[in-house]
Amino acid sequence: MPAERSHQSVMLAESVDAWLGEAGQKVGALFVDGTFGCGGHTRELLRRVGPDARVLAFDKDPHAVAQAMQIGDSRFSISHGSFCQIEGLPASSVDGVLLDLGMSSAQVDDPSRGFSFLRDGPLDGRMDCTSGPTVAQWLVQADAQEIEEVIHDYGEERFARPIAKAIATHCRAQGEIRSTLELARIVAGVVRTRERGQNPATRTFQAFRIHINRELEDLRNALDATLRVLRPGGRLAVLSFHSLEDRIVKRFIARHSREEVDPRLPPVLARVVLPLRQLGRMRPSPQEVAGNPRARSAMLRVAQRIPESGKK
Known part of the structure; x- marks a missing residue:
């Protein structure tokens, strides 16, 4: 359609x-x-x-x-x-x-754009897919403090610190986080409580999208x-x-x-x-x-x- x-x-x-x-x-x-x-x-x-x-x-x-x-x-x-x-x-x-x-x-529902964790796709997250780093590329070169600040400031996420540490640890050990579901699993592994009906990765995905697109x-x-x-x-x-x-x-x-x-x-x-x-x-x-x-x-x-x- x-x-x-x-x-x-x-x-x-x-x-x-x-x-x-x-x-x-x-x-x-x-x-x-x-x-x-x-x-x-x-x-x-x-x-x-x-x-x-x-x-x-x-x-x-x-x-x-x-x-x-x-x-x-x-x-x-x-x-x-x-x-x-x-x-x-x-x-x-x-x-x-x-x-x-x-x-x-069209953006949210297309898994190839990397905006949503509902279906697996590349961890892109750019509005303009012709320029600039993807979320995956940014995460692999950012340190835990920078990731934490982005999650806290743009996602208003109270678990920003443990999420950032988990992401940074993963990137150091295994390299780039390539897919949306892979990132969602990392976040869910450290966020044990969440608002009813909301995925634990919701605020983190919002924060990364806002940051990468300025x-x-x-x-x-x-x-x-x-x-x-x-x-x-x-x-x-x-x-x-x-x-x-x-x-x-x-x-x-x-x-x-x-x-x-x-x-x-x-x-x-x-x-x-x-x-x-x-x-x-x-x-x-x-x-x-x-x-x-x-x-x-x-x-x-x-x-x-x-x-x-x-x-x-």
């Missing part, structure tokens, strides 16, 4: 509504899809915008880029790369940015870039799936949307208006979670770029 049919875009209507804002029929509007994935959000947006709109998508995954190239719409273009590349767009040129931080079903660094850079590329009135919509991502987004929007008062200045000058306005947050409906369990941890946060003068 083609990926675009098996994959269900999370909070599709809510995300596209937030992404569009009031610019849906604006002449010459430009929208950016930071992660094309299986293309559900982009396809829905193209159905709803005017004939003069443009949609620019990014994706690290060459498989996603190849799929995007099949969209026969002159309003759409795709770039192979991280969404932090939006920093190269002209200032105040974009009407809406959507950052969907989730993985596609996911949080790219997210921070992309968020900073939106302040420059969004037009006044333009929307930022971010769909996150775990607490590390959501915490970064939440703090970014809060930091750039709170009014500040400088008590050293006269009242007429004391108010400093920051560049964003919070528009709220949403979670998927119970009906969506029932039909698509992968949506259960999703959080959609939305903000709007306002003029530096603070005028609406």
Whole structure:
């Protein structure tokens, strides 16, 4: 079954509504899809915008880029790369940015990609399988302290130290950990307790994926870039799936949307208006979670770029 049919875009209507804002029929509007994935959000947006709109998508995954190239719409273009590349767009040129931080079903369900321990496959874990080290290659040259820091910081794993020691010991004795199930067995050998219904290796796999793909660094850079590329009135919509991502987004929007008062200045000058306005947050409906369990941890946060003068 083609990926675009098996994959269900999370909070599709809510995300596209937030992404569009009031610019849906604006002449010459430009929208950016930071992660094309299986293309559900982009396809829905193209159905709803005017004939003069443009949609620019990014994706690290060459498989996603190849799929995007099949969209026969002159309003759409795709770039192979991280969404932090939006920093190269002209200032105040974009009407809406959507950052969907989730993985596609095509990535998770393909054992050759090395993202999941449910079926055996090579321990790859790269979004862009054409460049950079695999998880297996990184582990064989990393020491126990570095592995522990990654598992702790990106997996929020309380057993980070024994897991790291077991991995480092295995790599010294036997060399590269080549398969996903081999890594999962090593982790399970030292993690004796776990949340009900969760595999002991869940947090470790998350941590290694985030690290090898520089996911949080790219997210921070992309968020900073939106302040420059969004037009006044333009929307930022971010769909996150775990607490590390959501915490970064939440703090970014809060930091750039709170009014500040400088008590050293006269009242007429004391108010400093920051560049964003919070528009709220949403979670998927119970009906969506029932039909698509992968949506259960999703959080959609939305903000709007306002003029530096603070005028609406």
